[in-house]
Amino acid sequence: MSMSGFMTALRSEAKYGLGDTMQLWKRNLLAYRRQPDLLVFSTIQPVMFVLLFAFVFGGAIQTGPIPYIDFLLPGILVQSGLFGSTQTGVGLAEDVRSGMIDRYRSLPMARSAVIAGRILADTTRNMFVLTLMVGVGLIIGFRFHGSVAGATAMLLLGVVFAQAFSWISAAIGMSVRRAETAQVASFVWIFPLTFVSSVFVPIETMPDWLRAVAQHSPVTLTVDAMRGLALGVEFWGSLMRSLAWIVGIMVIFVPVAIWRYRKIA
Protein backbone atom coordinates (compact mmCIF):
# COMPACT_ATOMS: atom_id res chain seq x y z
CA MET A 1 0.00 0.00 0.00
CA SER A 2 1.26 3.46 -0.84
CA MET A 3 1.67 6.11 1.85
CA SER A 4 -1.38 8.07 0.68
CA GLY A 5 -3.36 4.83 0.55
CA PHE A 6 -2.31 4.14 4.11
CA MET A 7 -3.41 7.61 5.23
CA THR A 8 -6.76 7.18 3.46
CA ALA A 9 -7.20 3.86 5.23
CA LEU A 10 -6.38 5.41 8.61
CA ARG A 11 -8.84 8.25 8.07
CA SER A 12 -11.51 5.75 7.09
CA GLU A 13 -10.86 3.72 10.27
CA ALA A 14 -11.17 6.85 12.41
CA LYS A 15 -14.30 8.05 10.66
CA TYR A 16 -16.23 4.81 10.26
CA GLY A 17 -14.62 2.35 12.68
CA LEU A 18 -17.08 2.83 15.53
CA GLY A 19 -20.27 3.03 13.43
CA ASP A 20 -19.35 0.02 11.31
CA THR A 21 -18.40 -1.96 14.42
CA MET A 22 -21.82 -1.22 15.93
CA GLN A 23 -23.54 -2.53 12.76
CA LEU A 24 -21.60 -5.77 13.02
CA TRP A 25 -22.20 -5.97 16.77
CA LYS A 26 -25.95 -5.76 16.14
CA ARG A 27 -25.75 -8.40 13.44
CA ASN A 28 -23.84 -10.84 15.65
CA LEU A 29 -26.09 -10.30 18.66
CA LEU A 30 -29.13 -11.01 16.48
CA ALA A 31 -27.78 -14.54 16.02
CA TYR A 32 -28.18 -15.11 19.78
CA ARG A 33 -31.63 -13.53 19.88
CA ARG A 34 -32.90 -15.49 16.87
CA GLN A 35 -31.31 -18.78 17.92
CA PRO A 36 -32.03 -18.95 21.66
CA ASP A 37 -30.72 -22.52 21.81
CA LEU A 38 -27.27 -21.13 20.94
CA LEU A 39 -27.37 -18.91 24.03
CA VAL A 40 -28.81 -21.67 26.22
CA PHE A 41 -26.02 -24.08 25.33
CA SER A 42 -23.26 -21.51 25.58
CA THR A 43 -24.61 -20.78 29.08
CA ILE A 44 -25.24 -24.29 30.35
CA GLN A 45 -21.64 -25.42 29.95
CA PRO A 46 -20.04 -22.73 32.16
CA VAL A 47 -22.73 -23.15 34.83
CA MET A 48 -22.21 -26.90 34.75
CA PHE A 49 -18.47 -26.36 35.23
CA VAL A 50 -19.11 -24.23 38.34
CA LEU A 51 -21.29 -26.95 39.86
CA LEU A 52 -19.00 -29.85 38.87
CA PHE A 53 -15.83 -28.27 40.23
CA ALA A 54 -17.50 -26.94 43.38
CA PHE A 55 -19.06 -30.25 44.34
CA VAL A 56 -16.82 -32.91 42.74
CA PHE A 57 -13.34 -31.47 43.34
CA GLY A 58 -14.27 -29.05 46.09
CA GLY A 59 -13.74 -31.44 48.95
CA ALA A 60 -10.40 -32.76 47.70
CA ILE A 61 -8.57 -29.53 46.95
CA GLN A 62 -6.87 -27.74 49.85
CA THR A 63 -7.10 -23.97 49.65
CA GLY A 64 -6.11 -23.14 53.21
CA PRO A 65 -8.40 -20.85 55.14
CA ILE A 66 -10.38 -19.86 52.03
CA PRO A 67 -13.49 -21.95 51.21
CA TYR A 68 -12.98 -23.73 47.86
CA ILE A 69 -15.99 -22.02 46.21
CA ASP A 70 -14.47 -18.60 47.03
CA PHE A 71 -11.17 -19.81 45.56
CA LEU A 72 -12.81 -21.45 42.54
CA LEU A 73 -15.23 -18.84 41.26
CA PRO A 74 -12.76 -16.15 40.01
CA GLY A 75 -10.73 -18.94 38.36
CA ILE A 76 -13.65 -20.55 36.63
CA LEU A 77 -14.80 -17.16 35.34
CA VAL A 78 -11.44 -16.80 33.60
CA GLN A 79 -11.60 -20.39 32.32
CA SER A 80 -15.09 -19.78 30.93
CA GLY A 81 -14.00 -16.53 29.26
CA LEU A 82 -10.99 -18.24 27.66
CA PHE A 83 -13.06 -21.15 26.32
CA GLY A 84 -15.68 -18.66 25.12
CA SER A 85 -13.07 -16.63 23.25
CA THR A 86 -12.59 -19.58 20.87
CA GLN A 87 -16.06 -18.78 19.51
CA THR A 88 -14.72 -15.57 18.00
CA GLY A 89 -12.48 -17.53 15.64
CA VAL A 90 -15.17 -20.09 14.92
CA GLY A 91 -17.67 -17.36 14.00
CA LEU A 92 -15.20 -15.55 11.75
CA ALA A 93 -14.10 -18.78 10.04
CA GLU A 94 -17.78 -19.46 9.35
CA ASP A 95 -18.17 -15.97 7.86
CA VAL A 96 -15.17 -16.62 5.61
CA ARG A 97 -16.65 -19.93 4.47
CA SER A 98 -20.11 -18.53 3.79
CA GLY A 99 -18.81 -15.60 1.74
CA MET A 100 -20.00 -12.95 4.21
CA ILE A 101 -16.43 -11.77 4.69
CA ASP A 102 -16.04 -11.27 0.93
CA ARG A 103 -19.12 -9.08 0.98
CA TYR A 104 -17.77 -7.03 3.88
CA ARG A 105 -14.33 -6.72 2.34
CA SER A 106 -15.81 -5.40 -0.90
CA LEU A 107 -17.62 -2.64 1.01
CA PRO A 108 -16.07 0.75 1.81
CA MET A 109 -16.20 -0.06 5.53
CA ALA A 110 -13.55 0.13 8.24
CA ARG A 111 -11.14 -2.82 8.02
CA SER A 112 -11.27 -3.40 11.78
CA ALA A 113 -15.07 -3.43 12.08
CA VAL A 114 -15.88 -7.03 11.15
CA ILE A 115 -13.55 -8.41 13.83
CA ALA A 116 -14.28 -5.71 16.39
CA GLY A 117 -18.04 -6.16 15.92
CA ARG A 118 -17.72 -9.90 16.39
CA ILE A 119 -15.59 -9.48 19.50
CA LEU A 120 -17.94 -6.86 20.94
CA ALA A 121 -20.86 -9.30 20.52
CA ASP A 122 -18.85 -12.16 22.05
CA THR A 123 -17.88 -9.85 24.92
CA THR A 124 -21.52 -8.95 25.48
CA ARG A 125 -22.40 -12.63 25.64
CA ASN A 126 -19.45 -13.24 27.95
CA MET A 127 -20.57 -10.48 30.29
CA PHE A 128 -23.98 -12.13 30.50
CA VAL A 129 -22.50 -15.60 31.08
CA LEU A 130 -20.01 -14.44 33.75
CA THR A 131 -22.73 -12.55 35.62
CA LEU A 132 -24.92 -15.64 35.55
CA MET A 133 -22.04 -17.75 36.87
CA VAL A 134 -21.52 -15.34 39.76
CA GLY A 135 -25.27 -15.65 40.47
CA VAL A 136 -25.07 -19.44 40.51
CA GLY A 137 -21.96 -19.15 42.69
CA LEU A 138 -23.80 -16.97 45.19
CA ILE A 139 -26.56 -19.60 45.40
CA ILE A 140 -24.11 -22.38 46.25
CA GLY A 141 -22.17 -20.42 48.86
CA PHE A 142 -19.75 -18.04 47.09
CA ARG A 143 -19.36 -14.68 48.86
CA PHE A 144 -17.60 -11.41 47.98
CA HIS A 145 -15.45 -10.30 50.90
CA GLY A 146 -14.38 -6.95 49.43
CA SER A 147 -16.19 -3.86 48.21
CA VAL A 148 -18.86 -3.51 45.51
CA ALA A 149 -16.28 -1.68 43.43
CA GLY A 150 -13.94 -4.65 43.89
CA ALA A 151 -16.64 -7.09 42.78
CA THR A 152 -17.39 -4.97 39.70
CA ALA A 153 -13.71 -4.64 38.88
CA MET A 154 -13.31 -8.41 39.20
CA LEU A 155 -16.06 -9.02 36.66
CA LEU A 156 -14.72 -6.36 34.30
CA LEU A 157 -11.20 -7.76 34.43
CA GLY A 158 -12.56 -11.22 33.54
CA VAL A 159 -14.42 -9.78 30.55
CA VAL A 160 -11.53 -7.64 29.31
CA PHE A 161 -9.10 -10.56 29.65
CA ALA A 162 -11.35 -12.82 27.54
CA GLN A 163 -11.72 -10.00 25.02
CA ALA A 164 -7.93 -9.87 24.53
CA PHE A 165 -7.86 -13.60 23.79
CA SER A 166 -10.68 -13.14 21.29
CA TRP A 167 -8.19 -11.23 19.09
CA ILE A 168 -5.85 -14.25 19.10
CA SER A 169 -8.81 -16.46 18.29
CA ALA A 170 -9.83 -14.07 15.48
CA ALA A 171 -6.35 -14.24 13.93
CA ILE A 172 -6.54 -18.06 14.04
CA GLY A 173 -10.10 -18.14 12.70
CA MET A 174 -9.13 -16.20 9.61
CA SER A 175 -6.00 -18.25 8.98
CA VAL A 176 -7.65 -21.68 8.86
CA ARG A 177 -9.98 -23.04 6.23
CA ARG A 178 -12.83 -24.35 8.35
CA ALA A 179 -14.73 -23.42 11.50
CA GLU A 180 -14.10 -26.90 12.95
CA THR A 181 -10.37 -26.38 12.51
CA ALA A 182 -10.59 -23.04 14.30
CA GLN A 183 -12.27 -24.78 17.24
CA VAL A 184 -9.73 -27.61 17.47
CA ALA A 185 -6.77 -25.28 16.88
CA SER A 186 -7.85 -23.08 19.78
CA PHE A 187 -8.17 -25.85 22.31
CA VAL A 188 -4.64 -27.02 21.58
CA TRP A 189 -3.29 -23.98 23.43
CA ILE A 190 -6.30 -22.92 25.53
CA PHE A 191 -6.33 -26.17 27.51
CA PRO A 192 -2.75 -26.20 28.80
CA LEU A 193 -2.87 -22.44 29.33
CA THR A 194 -5.96 -22.81 31.51
CA PHE A 195 -4.80 -25.80 33.54
CA VAL A 196 -1.19 -24.72 34.10
CA SER A 197 -2.40 -21.84 36.25
CA SER A 198 -4.12 -21.05 39.51
CA VAL A 199 -7.59 -21.47 37.97
CA PHE A 200 -8.55 -24.68 39.81
CA VAL A 201 -5.73 -25.34 42.26
CA PRO A 202 -3.08 -23.39 44.21
CA ILE A 203 0.11 -23.51 42.12
CA GLU A 204 2.29 -24.23 45.22
CA THR A 205 1.72 -27.99 44.82
CA MET A 206 3.00 -28.07 41.22
CA PRO A 207 6.55 -29.35 40.44
CA ASP A 208 9.10 -26.48 40.45
CA TRP A 209 9.50 -26.19 36.66
CA LEU A 210 5.74 -26.14 36.12
CA ARG A 211 5.18 -23.66 38.91
CA ALA A 212 7.75 -21.38 37.31
CA VAL A 213 5.63 -21.38 34.17
CA ALA A 214 2.33 -21.08 36.02
CA GLN A 215 3.29 -18.11 38.15
CA HIS A 216 4.05 -15.97 35.10
CA SER A 217 1.05 -17.17 33.15
CA PRO A 218 -1.38 -14.39 32.23
CA VAL A 219 -4.12 -16.72 33.40
CA THR A 220 -2.63 -17.07 36.90
CA LEU A 221 -1.99 -13.34 37.19
CA THR A 222 -5.52 -12.48 36.11
CA VAL A 223 -7.12 -15.10 38.36
CA ASP A 224 -5.00 -13.91 41.31
CA ALA A 225 -6.01 -10.30 40.70
CA MET A 226 -9.68 -11.29 40.47
CA ARG A 227 -9.36 -13.37 43.64
CA GLY A 228 -7.79 -10.44 45.43
CA LEU A 229 -10.63 -8.19 44.30
CA ALA A 230 -13.31 -10.72 45.30
CA LEU A 231 -11.75 -11.63 48.65
CA GLY A 232 -10.84 -8.05 49.54
CA VAL A 233 -7.12 -8.80 49.87
CA GLU A 234 -4.00 -7.52 48.05
CA PHE A 235 -4.51 -7.45 44.26
CA TRP A 236 -2.43 -4.56 42.82
CA GLY A 237 0.69 -6.56 41.97
CA SER A 238 -1.10 -9.23 39.97
CA LEU A 239 -3.57 -6.72 38.51
CA MET A 240 -0.78 -4.60 37.02
CA ARG A 241 0.96 -7.61 35.56
CA SER A 242 -2.36 -8.97 34.25
CA LEU A 243 -3.11 -5.63 32.57
CA ALA A 244 0.38 -5.64 31.07
CA TRP A 245 -0.37 -9.04 29.52
CA ILE A 246 -3.74 -7.82 28.21
CA VAL A 247 -2.15 -4.75 26.61
CA GLY A 248 0.73 -6.84 25.25
CA ILE A 249 -1.60 -9.40 23.69
CA MET A 250 -3.68 -6.69 22.06
CA VAL A 251 -0.69 -4.72 20.79
CA ILE A 252 0.38 -7.82 18.90
CA PHE A 253 -2.87 -9.52 17.95
CA VAL A 254 -5.13 -6.59 17.01
CA PRO A 255 -2.85 -5.74 14.06
CA VAL A 256 -2.27 -9.42 13.25
CA ALA A 257 -6.02 -10.11 13.15
CA ILE A 258 -6.71 -7.08 10.94
CA TRP A 259 -3.81 -8.05 8.69
CA ARG A 260 -5.28 -11.56 8.34
CA TYR A 261 -8.65 -10.02 7.49
CA ARG A 262 -7.13 -7.84 4.78
CA LYS A 263 -5.22 -10.75 3.28
CA ILE A 264 -7.87 -13.47 3.18
CA ALA A 265 -7.29 -15.11 -0.19
Added chain:
Amino acid sequence: MSPQAPVVVVRNLSKSFGDIKALSGVSFDVHAGTVVGLLGPNGAGKTTLVRILTTLLDADTGSAHVAGFDVLRDKARVRPVVGLAGQYAAIDPVMTGRENLVMVARLYHLPRAEAESRASELLMRFGLTDAADRQSDTYSGGMRRRLDLAASLVADPRVLFLDEPTTGLDPRGRMELWAMVRDLVSDGMTVLLTTQYLDEADKLADRIVVIDHGRIIAEGETDELKGMAGGTYLTVRVNDLSSVEPVRCVLAQEGDGPAMVDDSSGEVSVPLARGAAKLAGIVRRLDEADIAIADIGLRQPTLDEVFLSLTGHVASDDGSCKQTSTEES
Protein backbone atom coordinates in the same frame (compact mmCIF):
# COMPACT_ATOMS: atom_id res chain seq x y z
CA MET B 1 -17.24 9.97 -18.69
CA SER B 2 -18.54 9.42 -22.22
CA PRO B 3 -20.79 6.39 -22.73
CA GLN B 4 -18.20 4.54 -24.77
CA ALA B 5 -15.22 5.06 -22.44
CA PRO B 6 -14.03 1.83 -20.81
CA VAL B 7 -15.14 1.56 -17.19
CA VAL B 8 -12.97 -1.46 -16.50
CA VAL B 9 -9.46 -1.50 -17.93
CA VAL B 10 -7.34 -4.59 -17.29
CA ARG B 11 -3.74 -4.66 -18.53
CA ASN B 12 -1.37 -7.56 -18.42
CA LEU B 13 -2.68 -8.79 -15.08
CA SER B 14 -0.93 -11.79 -13.51
CA LYS B 15 -1.45 -13.66 -10.27
CA SER B 16 0.12 -16.85 -8.96
CA PHE B 17 -0.74 -18.98 -5.97
CA GLY B 18 2.51 -20.78 -5.22
CA ASP B 19 3.38 -22.67 -8.40
CA ILE B 20 -0.07 -22.27 -9.89
CA LYS B 21 -0.47 -19.42 -12.34
CA ALA B 22 -4.07 -18.34 -11.81
CA LEU B 23 -3.78 -15.44 -14.27
CA SER B 24 -1.03 -14.76 -16.77
CA GLY B 25 -1.03 -11.52 -18.70
CA VAL B 26 -4.75 -10.86 -18.94
CA SER B 27 -5.88 -7.67 -20.72
CA PHE B 28 -9.35 -6.51 -21.70
CA ASP B 29 -11.80 -3.60 -21.39
CA VAL B 30 -15.41 -3.32 -20.34
CA HIS B 31 -17.18 -0.33 -21.87
CA ALA B 32 -19.86 1.63 -20.06
CA GLY B 33 -23.35 0.22 -20.37
CA THR B 34 -22.21 -3.11 -21.81
CA VAL B 35 -22.05 -6.66 -20.48
CA VAL B 36 -18.84 -8.61 -20.83
CA GLY B 37 -19.10 -12.33 -20.21
CA LEU B 38 -15.96 -13.98 -18.86
CA LEU B 39 -16.34 -17.55 -19.99
CA GLY B 40 -14.23 -20.44 -18.82
CA PRO B 41 -14.20 -23.78 -17.05
CA ASN B 42 -13.66 -24.28 -13.32
CA GLY B 43 -10.20 -23.15 -12.33
CA ALA B 44 -9.71 -20.94 -15.41
CA GLY B 45 -8.99 -17.88 -13.25
CA LYS B 46 -12.37 -16.16 -13.51
CA THR B 47 -12.99 -15.81 -9.78
CA THR B 48 -9.39 -14.69 -9.17
CA LEU B 49 -9.88 -11.93 -11.72
CA VAL B 50 -13.17 -10.78 -10.15
CA ARG B 51 -11.58 -10.84 -6.69
CA ILE B 52 -8.73 -8.63 -7.90
CA LEU B 53 -11.11 -6.18 -9.59
CA THR B 54 -13.27 -5.92 -6.45
CA THR B 55 -10.19 -5.30 -4.22
CA LEU B 56 -10.46 -8.65 -2.42
CA LEU B 57 -7.12 -9.86 -3.72
CA ASP B 58 -3.82 -8.28 -4.82
CA ALA B 59 -2.40 -9.03 -8.25
CA ASP B 60 1.30 -9.83 -8.68
CA THR B 61 1.92 -7.72 -11.78
CA GLY B 62 -0.01 -5.67 -14.29
CA SER B 63 -2.65 -3.05 -13.66
CA ALA B 64 -6.40 -2.73 -13.42
CA HIS B 65 -8.62 0.33 -13.21
CA VAL B 66 -12.30 0.46 -12.34
CA ALA B 67 -14.13 3.74 -13.01
CA GLY B 68 -10.72 5.37 -13.32
CA PHE B 69 -9.42 4.15 -9.95
CA ASP B 70 -6.47 1.83 -9.57
CA VAL B 71 -7.75 -1.36 -7.90
CA LEU B 72 -4.28 -2.23 -6.61
CA ARG B 73 -3.32 1.15 -5.11
CA ASP B 74 -6.56 2.96 -4.48
CA LYS B 75 -8.82 0.28 -3.02
CA ALA B 76 -10.75 2.68 -0.79
CA ARG B 77 -11.92 4.62 -3.87
CA VAL B 78 -12.78 1.51 -5.85
CA ARG B 79 -15.02 -0.09 -3.20
CA PRO B 80 -17.82 2.52 -3.27
CA VAL B 81 -18.24 2.16 -7.04
CA VAL B 82 -18.31 -1.64 -7.41
CA GLY B 83 -21.04 -4.12 -6.61
CA LEU B 84 -20.25 -7.81 -6.14
CA ALA B 85 -22.63 -10.75 -6.22
CA GLY B 86 -20.76 -14.00 -5.78
CA GLN B 87 -21.30 -17.66 -6.43
CA TYR B 88 -22.09 -18.07 -2.74
CA ALA B 89 -24.96 -15.78 -1.87
CA ALA B 90 -23.32 -13.66 0.83
CA ILE B 91 -26.27 -12.92 3.04
CA ASP B 92 -26.78 -13.53 6.73
CA PRO B 93 -29.23 -16.42 7.18
CA VAL B 94 -30.26 -15.25 10.66
CA MET B 95 -31.29 -11.80 9.45
CA THR B 96 -34.39 -11.01 7.42
CA GLY B 97 -34.07 -9.91 3.82
CA ARG B 98 -34.73 -6.33 4.84
CA GLU B 99 -32.21 -6.41 7.71
CA ASN B 100 -29.56 -7.76 5.34
CA LEU B 101 -30.05 -4.90 2.91
CA VAL B 102 -30.28 -2.23 5.62
CA MET B 103 -27.04 -3.50 7.15
CA VAL B 104 -25.23 -3.36 3.81
CA ALA B 105 -26.61 0.13 3.17
CA ARG B 106 -25.46 1.28 6.61
CA LEU B 107 -22.02 -0.17 5.90
CA TYR B 108 -21.98 1.99 2.75
CA HIS B 109 -22.60 4.78 5.30
CA LEU B 110 -26.07 5.75 4.13
CA PRO B 111 -28.07 7.49 6.86
CA ARG B 112 -30.62 5.22 8.58
CA ALA B 113 -33.75 6.58 6.87
CA GLU B 114 -32.12 6.45 3.46
CA ALA B 115 -30.83 2.92 4.12
CA GLU B 116 -34.34 1.77 4.94
CA SER B 117 -35.98 3.34 1.92
CA ARG B 118 -33.23 1.96 -0.33
CA ALA B 119 -33.82 -1.52 1.13
CA SER B 120 -37.60 -1.31 0.50
CA GLU B 121 -37.01 -0.13 -3.04
CA LEU B 122 -34.65 -3.02 -3.81
CA LEU B 123 -36.88 -5.60 -2.14
CA MET B 124 -39.71 -4.47 -4.39
CA ARG B 125 -37.56 -4.42 -7.49
CA PHE B 126 -36.41 -8.00 -6.88
CA GLY B 127 -39.83 -9.38 -5.98
CA LEU B 128 -38.95 -9.93 -2.31
CA THR B 129 -41.40 -7.55 -0.65
CA ASP B 130 -43.62 -10.36 0.67
CA ALA B 131 -40.62 -12.21 2.11
CA ALA B 132 -38.84 -9.06 3.30
CA ASP B 133 -39.42 -9.62 7.01
CA ARG B 134 -38.78 -13.34 7.06
CA GLN B 135 -35.40 -14.71 8.10
CA SER B 136 -33.46 -15.30 4.91
CA ASP B 137 -32.68 -18.92 5.84
CA THR B 138 -36.30 -19.64 4.85
CA TYR B 139 -35.65 -18.35 1.31
CA SER B 140 -35.31 -20.56 -1.75
CA GLY B 141 -31.97 -20.65 -3.58
CA GLY B 142 -33.33 -18.28 -6.22
CA MET B 143 -34.58 -15.81 -3.61
CA ARG B 144 -31.24 -15.85 -1.80
CA ARG B 145 -29.44 -15.12 -5.06
CA ARG B 146 -31.84 -12.25 -5.77
CA LEU B 147 -31.26 -10.82 -2.30
CA ASP B 148 -27.52 -11.12 -2.88
CA LEU B 149 -27.90 -9.26 -6.17
CA ALA B 150 -30.00 -6.61 -4.43
CA ALA B 151 -27.27 -6.22 -1.77
CA SER B 152 -24.68 -5.64 -4.48
CA LEU B 153 -26.78 -2.77 -5.87
CA VAL B 154 -27.41 -0.94 -2.61
CA ALA B 155 -24.94 1.85 -3.32
CA ASP B 156 -25.79 2.18 -7.01
CA PRO B 157 -22.42 0.93 -8.24
CA ARG B 158 -20.82 1.97 -11.52
CA VAL B 159 -19.88 -1.61 -12.31
CA LEU B 160 -21.56 -4.81 -11.22
CA PHE B 161 -19.44 -7.96 -10.91
CA LEU B 162 -21.42 -11.18 -11.08
CA ASP B 163 -19.32 -14.22 -10.28
CA GLU B 164 -21.19 -17.25 -11.59
CA PRO B 165 -24.51 -15.75 -10.55
CA THR B 166 -26.65 -18.76 -11.43
CA THR B 167 -24.40 -21.65 -10.38
CA GLY B 168 -26.55 -24.11 -8.46
CA LEU B 169 -29.88 -22.55 -9.40
CA ASP B 170 -32.75 -24.51 -10.93
CA PRO B 171 -33.79 -23.57 -14.49
CA ARG B 172 -36.58 -21.30 -13.28
CA GLY B 173 -34.25 -19.49 -10.87
CA ARG B 174 -31.76 -18.96 -13.69
CA MET B 175 -34.40 -17.49 -16.00
CA GLU B 176 -35.57 -15.11 -13.25
CA LEU B 177 -32.05 -13.97 -12.52
CA TRP B 178 -31.27 -13.47 -16.21
CA ALA B 179 -34.38 -11.33 -16.59
CA MET B 180 -33.25 -9.19 -13.66
CA VAL B 181 -29.74 -8.75 -15.02
CA ARG B 182 -31.16 -7.77 -18.41
CA ASP B 183 -33.37 -5.20 -16.66
CA LEU B 184 -30.32 -3.71 -14.95
CA VAL B 185 -28.45 -3.54 -18.24
CA SER B 186 -31.35 -1.84 -20.00
CA ASP B 187 -31.15 0.78 -17.23
CA GLY B 188 -27.54 1.38 -18.21
CA MET B 189 -25.61 -0.81 -15.73
CA THR B 190 -22.14 -1.99 -16.74
CA VAL B 191 -21.67 -5.67 -15.94
CA LEU B 192 -18.76 -8.08 -15.84
CA LEU B 193 -20.16 -11.57 -15.57
CA THR B 194 -18.29 -14.83 -15.12
CA THR B 195 -19.87 -18.07 -16.12
CA GLN B 196 -19.15 -21.60 -17.18
CA TYR B 197 -22.54 -21.73 -18.86
CA LEU B 198 -22.27 -20.79 -22.47
CA ASP B 199 -25.95 -20.16 -22.93
CA GLU B 200 -25.71 -17.69 -20.04
CA ALA B 201 -22.93 -15.72 -21.73
CA ASP B 202 -24.83 -15.99 -25.01
CA LYS B 203 -28.05 -14.66 -23.43
CA LEU B 204 -26.58 -11.85 -21.35
CA ALA B 205 -23.26 -10.68 -22.77
CA ASP B 206 -22.50 -8.22 -25.55
CA ARG B 207 -18.93 -9.40 -25.71
CA ILE B 208 -17.42 -12.64 -24.53
CA VAL B 209 -13.90 -13.15 -23.23
CA VAL B 210 -12.93 -16.81 -23.21
CA ILE B 211 -10.41 -17.63 -20.50
CA ASP B 212 -8.61 -20.87 -19.84
CA HIS B 213 -5.67 -21.64 -17.54
CA GLY B 214 -5.39 -17.96 -16.69
CA ARG B 215 -5.05 -16.79 -20.29
CA ILE B 216 -7.49 -15.15 -22.65
CA ILE B 217 -7.80 -17.52 -25.58
CA ALA B 218 -10.48 -15.70 -27.53
CA GLU B 219 -12.47 -12.52 -27.38
CA GLY B 220 -15.29 -11.11 -29.43
CA GLU B 221 -18.98 -10.92 -30.04
CA THR B 222 -20.95 -14.13 -29.91
CA ASP B 223 -21.16 -14.45 -33.69
CA GLU B 224 -17.45 -13.79 -34.16
CA LEU B 225 -16.64 -16.54 -31.69
CA LYS B 226 -18.92 -18.92 -33.47
CA GLY B 227 -17.08 -18.08 -36.68
CA MET B 228 -13.75 -18.93 -35.02
CA ALA B 229 -15.00 -22.41 -34.33
CA GLY B 230 -14.91 -23.18 -38.03
CA GLY B 231 -18.26 -22.22 -39.46
CA THR B 232 -20.65 -25.09 -40.11
CA TYR B 233 -21.29 -28.07 -37.91
CA LEU B 234 -22.76 -31.42 -38.86
CA THR B 235 -25.04 -33.19 -36.42
CA VAL B 236 -26.18 -36.79 -36.78
CA ARG B 237 -28.80 -38.26 -34.48
CA VAL B 238 -29.42 -41.98 -34.09
CA ASN B 239 -32.24 -43.72 -32.22
CA ASP B 240 -30.21 -46.83 -31.41
CA LEU B 241 -27.61 -45.69 -28.87
CA SER B 242 -25.28 -48.56 -29.78
CA SER B 243 -24.78 -46.79 -33.12
CA VAL B 244 -23.39 -43.69 -31.46
CA GLU B 245 -19.78 -44.94 -31.36
CA PRO B 246 -19.62 -46.00 -35.05
CA VAL B 247 -21.14 -42.67 -36.03
CA ARG B 248 -18.62 -40.79 -33.88
CA CYS B 249 -15.87 -42.72 -35.54
CA VAL B 250 -16.99 -41.83 -39.07
CA LEU B 251 -17.53 -38.17 -38.22
CA ALA B 252 -14.17 -37.94 -36.47
CA GLN B 253 -12.46 -39.05 -39.65
CA GLU B 254 -14.49 -36.91 -42.03
CA GLY B 255 -14.80 -33.79 -39.92
CA ASP B 256 -12.39 -30.92 -39.28
CA GLY B 257 -12.13 -31.38 -35.54
CA PRO B 258 -13.02 -33.63 -32.63
CA ALA B 259 -16.46 -35.23 -32.72
CA MET B 260 -18.63 -34.56 -29.72
CA VAL B 261 -21.13 -37.05 -28.39
CA ASP B 262 -24.32 -36.37 -26.46
CA ASP B 263 -25.22 -39.79 -25.13
CA SER B 264 -28.59 -38.75 -23.75
CA SER B 265 -29.96 -37.63 -27.10
CA GLY B 266 -27.91 -39.93 -29.36
CA GLU B 267 -26.42 -36.92 -31.15
CA VAL B 268 -22.92 -36.70 -32.58
CA SER B 269 -21.56 -33.37 -33.87
CA VAL B 270 -18.42 -32.39 -35.71
CA PRO B 271 -17.13 -29.16 -37.28
CA LEU B 272 -17.29 -29.42 -41.06
CA ALA B 273 -15.82 -26.50 -42.97
CA ARG B 274 -16.99 -27.53 -46.45
CA GLY B 275 -20.26 -28.90 -45.10
CA ALA B 276 -22.40 -29.21 -48.21
CA ALA B 277 -19.64 -30.74 -50.31
CA LYS B 278 -18.84 -33.49 -47.83
CA LEU B 279 -22.37 -34.28 -46.69
CA ALA B 280 -23.15 -36.81 -49.43
CA GLY B 281 -19.97 -38.78 -48.79
CA ILE B 282 -20.68 -39.00 -45.09
CA VAL B 283 -24.23 -40.19 -45.64
CA ARG B 284 -22.91 -42.88 -47.99
CA ARG B 285 -20.36 -44.10 -45.44
CA LEU B 286 -22.95 -44.26 -42.69
CA ASP B 287 -25.22 -46.15 -45.04
CA GLU B 288 -22.48 -48.66 -45.94
CA ALA B 289 -21.89 -49.24 -42.23
CA ASP B 290 -25.59 -50.08 -41.89
CA ILE B 291 -26.28 -47.28 -39.43
CA ALA B 292 -29.89 -46.12 -39.21
CA ILE B 293 -29.94 -42.31 -39.06
CA ALA B 294 -32.83 -40.58 -37.31
CA ASP B 295 -31.78 -37.08 -38.35
CA ILE B 296 -28.86 -35.36 -40.05
CA GLY B 297 -28.22 -31.67 -40.65
CA LEU B 298 -25.81 -28.79 -41.03
CA ARG B 299 -26.04 -25.85 -38.61
CA GLN B 300 -24.21 -22.97 -36.89
CA PRO B 301 -22.05 -24.02 -33.96
CA THR B 302 -23.31 -23.61 -30.40
CA LEU B 303 -21.15 -21.79 -27.88
CA ASP B 304 -20.39 -25.15 -26.28
CA GLU B 305 -18.68 -26.22 -29.46
CA VAL B 306 -16.92 -22.88 -29.77
CA PHE B 307 -15.59 -23.31 -26.30
CA LEU B 308 -14.45 -26.86 -26.77
CA SER B 309 -12.73 -26.13 -30.04
CA LEU B 310 -10.94 -23.14 -28.48
CA THR B 311 -9.83 -24.79 -25.27
CA GLY B 312 -9.27 -28.25 -26.65
CA HIS B 313 -10.94 -29.68 -23.58
CA VAL B 314 -12.70 -32.57 -25.20
CA ALA B 315 -13.70 -35.74 -23.44
CA SER B 316 -13.32 -37.97 -26.48
CA ASP B 317 -10.77 -36.96 -29.05
CA ASP B 318 -10.74 -38.03 -32.68
CA GLY B 319 -8.58 -40.95 -33.63
CA SER B 320 -9.20 -44.36 -32.16
CA CYS B 321 -12.12 -46.27 -33.61
CA LYS B 322 -13.09 -49.36 -31.76
CA GLN B 323 -16.05 -50.74 -33.65
CA THR B 324 -15.98 -49.73 -37.30
CA SER B 325 -13.37 -50.66 -39.83
CA THR B 326 -11.27 -47.79 -41.07
CA GLU B 327 -10.59 -48.83 -44.67
CA GLU B 328 -10.57 -45.29 -46.06
CA SER B 329 -8.11 -43.75 -43.64
